[in-house]
Amino acid sequence: MSYEQHFGLKEQPFAITPDPRYFYESDQHMGALIRIQHAIDSAKGLTVVIGDMGLGKTFLSRKILDKMQSEDGKYEVALLIIIHHEITAGWLLKKIGVQLGVESPAEDKSLLISQICKQLIYIDEAGKRAVILIDEAHMLQTQDIYEELRGLLNVEGGTHKLLNIVLFGPPELEKFMQLDPPLVSRIGLKVTLRPLDVNATIGYINHRAKVAGATREIFTPEACKLAYEYTRGIPRIINATCDNALLEAFIQKKDRVDPAIIDQVASDLGLKKE
Ligand SMILES: Nc1ncnc2c1ncn2[C@@H]1O[C@H](COP(=O)(O)OP(=O)(O)OP(=O)(O)O)[C@@H](O)[C@H]1O
Ligand SMILES: [Mg+2]
Secondary structure (H helix, E strand, O other): OOHHHHOOOOOOOOOOOOOHHHOOOOHHHHHHHHHHHHHHHOOOOEEEEEOOOOOOHHHHHHHHHHHHHHOOOOEEEEEEEOOOOOOOHHHHHHHHHHHHOOOOOOOOHHHHHHHHHHHHHHHHHOOOEEEEEEEOHHHOOOHHHHHHHHHHHOOEOOOOEOEEEEEEEOOHHHHHHOOOHHHHOOEEEEEEOOOOOHHHHHHHHHHHHHHOOOOOOOEOHHHHHHHHHHHOOOHHHHHHHHHHHHHHHHHOOOOOEOHHHHHHHHHHHOOOOO
């Protein structure tokens, strides 16, 4: 028997895959989503989303991608994930070109830029907003990368900018952006993600349990409050704590997670109360 069966769940509620069904519409995650979409709809150009580890930047970027793809024909949107810091401006431009639909991206940089500009005009004439979401943007670490991004942000149609870029990264992203101060001055919207508060943490835990199929309470309210104290409302740490707590409660044959289980699991994970 698994803990899923023990608690009557269809699946594990705190798995790490960013499945949009699990997205919890906390005030701050939803606030961020609405503000970012508004910035894109009003062609603000550059948006920066800053947040410490595990606060939900990647999940938010997926959610935005998902939402924009589902709004048929309104956006030409792509998500790039930067996996190491050795990438070059040329590589990034090519990637952006391909994602925007440039068919045979040129090797020559100025040719490639003019291909991208043409494509941006084509997208605009089709009545769509072009959006490039870049996760792990702090891996962009050279001045020429930021200069090229600024160049693309400068492309304008009659009345508005033709490309919107949203950068997601931890606070050090702002340090790297300082490599190109004129880019920093073009930031149209900056969103800072913060940890969940105690009520949002309780809502978050219950939401994920419900999506996984829970039909009754499986975390007592006291256990949720204690989980907040140990995790300080950081979603990734809440997930680790709650996943371990479900397993532990199952092993101890308890029908719900109580504060004693949270204390035990938090101590195993090396977490300290505030
Ligand atoms: N709004 C949310 N609803 C549901 N789950 C969330 C939400 N935000 C974050 N999570 C969960 O928290 C975990 C951490 O989120 P995520 O990976 O997006 O953080 P991150 O800010 O990108 O972290 P890192 O800086 O390490 O890249 C993920 O497992 C994700 O599913
Ligand atoms: Mg991430």
